[in-house]
Amino acid sequence: MSFNEIEGQTEVVDFLKKALEKNHLPHGLLFQGPANTGQRKVSEELAKMVFCENKNEGDSCGVCIHCRQVGKNTHPDFIVLAPGEDSAVIKVEEIRELIGKANLKPLQASGKVFVIEQADAMNDISQNALLKTLEEPLGRTFFILISSSPEKLLATIRSRVQALHFLPLKSAGEIDAEVKTLGSAVIEFILSGGRSKAPDLSKLDRDV
Numbered sequence: 001m002s003f004n005e006i007e008g009q010t011e012v013v014d015f016l017k018k019a020l021e022k023n024h025l026p027h028g029l030l031f032q033g034p035a036n037t038g039q040r041k042v043s044e045e046l047a048k049m050v051f052c053e054n055k056n057e058g059d060s061c062g063v064c065i066h067c068r069q070v071g072k073n074t075h076p077d078f079i080v081l082a083p084g085e086d087s088a089v090i091k092v093e094e095i096r097e098l099i100g101k102a103n104l105k106p107l108q109a110s111g112k113v114f115v116i117e118q119a120d121a122m123n124d125i126s127q128n129a130l131l132k133t134l135e136e137p138l139g140r141t142f143f144i145l146i147s148s149s150p151e152k153l154l155a156t157i158r159s160r161v162q163a164l165h166f167l168p169l170k171s172a173g174e175i176d177a178e179v180k181t182l183g184s185a186v187i188e189f190i191l192s193g194g195r196s197k198a199p200d201l202s203k204l205d206r207d208v
Helices: 010-021 039-051 065-071 092-102 124-135 172-191 202-207
Strands: 028-032 078-081 112-116 141-147 162-165
Touching (some): 010 039, 039 065, 039 112, 039 141, 078 092, 092 112, 092 124
Parallel strands (some): 028 141, 028 162, 078 112, 112 141
16 A cells, blocks of 8 residues: 555645645644554555655655565664553653654664554553654654544643544445435435435545
């Protein structure tokens, strides 16, 4: 999958593409919204866009060493932090280790991308430890916080990031059911000679 093939999050992708094109990508981003709505995938594709040296038509090449390593989660400058299996929180020690890496020069690419999954799992101490680095990162360093409960983040954290809203993804079955319902309403309207209530086709235009 490429950046241009991400489905269901058009506004997020358009914002990121324009920011990259103008070289105004915020150093701090908050991907907020329901879990499993593409935040991690967008993070990966954004990292490819930051690192890729062969971008074409607003997308990464997908085949260079940077793109391939990000896709395999083996790129030394693409670092993902999440709560451990034995812990429900992201500990301050983990944040301090991440900050230490952020203060180093990139190992391979022209910048660094750090992703904190379930960012709301950071306690107040961890969030406060991250504040200064989040506000003034070194060089081309970008932080992506992913959260389905952004209200649990400190106001000081939220003020230092650009929030992007991820929408719930509709399954193909849900879309097919809506189309079928609207289709039946259209047929009923035609057969009744316009005596029944006209179907609302705006919803169909918006969802399909």
